[in-house]
Amino acid sequence: MARRVAIVGTGQTHHRSHRLDVNGRELIHEAVERALKDCELTIRDIDAIVIGNMDHFESINYVDTWSVEGSGGYMKPIMKVTTGGTTGTSVAIAAYYHVASGLFDKVLAIGWEKNSESDTTGAIITCSDPVWDRFSYSGAIPSLATEASAYMEQYGATQEDAARVAVRERTHAMNNPYAQLHGRPITIKDVMESAMLAYPIKLLDVCPRTDGACAVVFAAEGTAERIAPKPAWIKACAVRHAATWFGDVDYNTGLLSLKRASLEVYEKAGIRHPVEELDVAELYLPYSYAGLKWIEVLGFCGPGEGPKFIWEGHSDMGGKLPINPSGGVMSTNCIGATALLRTAEAALQIMGKGDKRQVPDVKTALATGFGGCWWSDAIIMSSKKP
Amino acid sequence: MQDGKNQELLTLNSGDLAMPYEWSIGLYGSRFFQEIREKRRFLGIRCPKCQKVLVPPRRICGPCFQKLDELVELSDQGTIKAFSVVNYPFIDPATGRQRPIPYTYGYINLDGSDNIFSHLINEIDESKIKVGMKVRAVFKDQAEMEGNIQDIRYFEIIR
Numbered sequence: 268m269a270r271r272v273a274i275v276g277t278g279q280t281h282h283r284s285h286r287l288d289v290n291g292r293e294l295i296h297e298a299v300e301r302a303l304k305d306c307e308l309t310i311r312d313i314d315a316i317v318i319g320n321m322d323h324f325e326s327i328n329y330v331d332t333w334s335v336e337g338s339g340g341y342m343k344p345i346m347k348v349t350t351g352g353t354t355g356t357s358v359a360i361a362a363y364y365h366v367a368s369g370l371f372d373k374v375l376a377i378g379w380e381k382n383s384e385s386d387t388t389g390a391i392i393t394c395s396d397p398v399w400d401r402f403s404y405s406g407a408i409p410s411l412a413t414e415a416s417a418y419m420e421q422y423g424a425t426q427e428d429a430a431r432v433a434v435r436e437r438t439h440a441m442n443n444p445y446a447q448l449h450g451r452p453i454t455i456k457d458v459m460e461s462a463m464l465a466y467p468i469k470l471l472d473v474c475p476r477t478d479g480a481c482a483v484v485f486a487a488e489g490t491a492e493r494i495a496p497k498p499a500w501i502k503a504c505a506v507r508h509a510a511t512w513f514g515d516v517d518y519n520t521g522l523l524s525l526k527r528a529s530l531e532v533y534e535k536a537g538i539r540h541p542v543e544e545l546d547v548a549e550l551y552l553p554y555s556y557a558g559l560k561w562i563e564v565l566g567f568c569g570p571g572e573g574p575k576f577i578w579e580g581h582s583d584m585g586g587k588l589p590i591n592p593s594g595g596v597m598s599t600n601c602i603g604a605t606a607l608l609r610t611a612e613a614a615l616q617i618m619g620k621g622d623k624r625q626v627p628d629v630k631t632a633l634a635t636g637f638g639g640c641w642w643s644d645a646i647i648m649s650s651k652k653p
Numbered sequence: 654m655q656d657g658k659n660q661e662l663l664t665l666n667s668g669d670l671a672m673p674y675e676w677s678i679g680l681y682g683s684r685f686f687q688e689i690r691e692k693r694r695f696l697g698i699r700c701p702k703c704q705k706v707l708v709p710p711r712r713i714c715g716p717c718f719q720k721l722d723e724l725v726e727l728s729d730q731g732t733i734k735a736f737s738v739v740n741y742p743f744i745d746p747a748t749g750r751q752r753p754i755p756y757t758y759g760y761i762n763l764d765g766s767d768n769i770f771s772h773l774i775n776e777i778d779e780s781k782i783k784v785g786m787k788v789r790a791v792f793k794d795q796a797e798m799e800g801n802i803q804d805i806r807y808f809e810i811i812r
Binding site: 389392393399401404405408413414416419420462464465467468510511512514516517518519 | 665674676678682707708709711715734735736737738739740741743744745746747752758759760768769770771772773779783784785801802803
């Protein structure tokens with residue numbers, strides 16, 4: 268029987284497009300130091316570390332060994348996990364497994380990326396199949412754009428519908444002092460007039476490239492309650508990796524991996540009506556159209572009803588189910604850290620540490636990760652011990 | 654073709670830059686490019702379990718975890734299922750050079766298959782292209798063909 272596990276502390280860097288003031292190790296250290304401070308532990312209290320990034324982005328392999336001085340991993344069990352955009356949630360779920368297994372009591376999860384030091388698009392292209400997909404592929408934005416083109420045709424959604432999601436994310440980001448795109452509100456008009464990067468995605472429809480890191484401390488039942496007054500208990504996790512060939516994705520059935528992962532966590536957490544039973548969701552939405560289509564997949568509304576749900580304000584702060592109080596991926600995207608930020612932000616909401624971005628009285632929260640060839644992770648957290 | 658002695662190597666071209674990689678494309682991948690070169694015809698493969706015809710042909714159906722061996726001839730025409738007109742510049746890691754933009758890439762459901770095929774579409778005006786349009790493959794001349802994905806120049810919209 269797995270042990271119960273809770274998140275007891277979180278830390279993140281201040282995110283910028285270029286963090287020239289720190290190297291990668293120092294960036295990691297900034298997040299780790301803040302996470303330890305958040306739960307009043309020292310690195311000596313940590314039993315093991317799970318760390319992740321996209322190692323071919325910065326062209327630094329074996330980041331687990333390279334980063335030891337920043338992670339605090341000196342003479343500790345340390346493991347690297349790299350699963351594309353899902354890296355952050357994979358790191359979190361692996362840290363959870365480490366503790367749930369009974370092998371470790373307190374585990375530090377770290378995600379980081381210094382995208383300013385990488386050719387992100389070039390690196391992402393090398394994630395595609397070299398023989399079949401790479402010739403026409405041009406990185407993350409157009410693969411999302413193709414999904415958007417299919418969704419728009421299927422349900423008649425418009426570019427303005429997507430722009431409304433972008434406006435929400437950037438409005439929420441104003442409450443988050445850590446966000447990269449913090450403090451600059453945008454309008455639908457701004458989104459519509461921004462440069463067309465890859466039809467139908469415009470500059471303000473898509474996430475930025477960010478330098479940043481995130482760290483999260485997981486602890487076992489018995490230890491967790493002594494560390495944190497209000498731990499965020501992990502109720503359920505699910506990982507789904509779909510097709511590796513782009514041509515095997517079915518654009519008209521929704522995001523299958525997210526569908527399967529969310530169904531599993533809802534069932535394990537006893538959730539039947541997600542909009543009523545979840546208090547907040549931190550979703551890995553790398554572009555605006557995901558904020559329409561993927562919330563349908565998550566069961567927040569019916570197929571094709573995403574635009575209506577968004578326009579009615581249900582996902583805004585104060586709405587039925589606030590989505591991404593942090594400002595989400597479209598405000599900050601340090602790729603290896605991005606999904607761990609979703610995990611940390613969801614935990615922070617349960618712990619009541621959201622400050623200006625706090626949703627009142629959060630008992631249940633959902634965090635998701637997204638990456639690669641349409642992979643998805645999902646995590647449900649609760650203020651109550653499961 | 655399988656005795657090792659008469660084996661023909663199909664190659665991807667990285668321009669004049671050295672690329673220290675070699676990728677095996679498998680038996681059916683080779684057959685696919687041979688068929689394109691010799692007959693200008695697409696090959697797919699049927700899964701005995703789910704009955705889906707997948708293109709390009711491969712040895713294993715991922716969802717069913719089944720071995721595949723029933724090759725199926727496909728049309729050189731199909732339907733656009735998704736597309737994007739790429740406008741931003743980037744360095745193509747296969748050549749080390751900036752790929753010419755704008756260009757359109759799309760996912761095409763070839764008639765007779767159940768999945769989609771990723772390739773270029775020669776229409777860069779986004780008002781003239783729509784999901785659901787029919788397209789046809791345009792091939793290189795046989796003498797120019799090298800046994801790779803670029804033996805298909807692009808797909809053109811059937812108007």
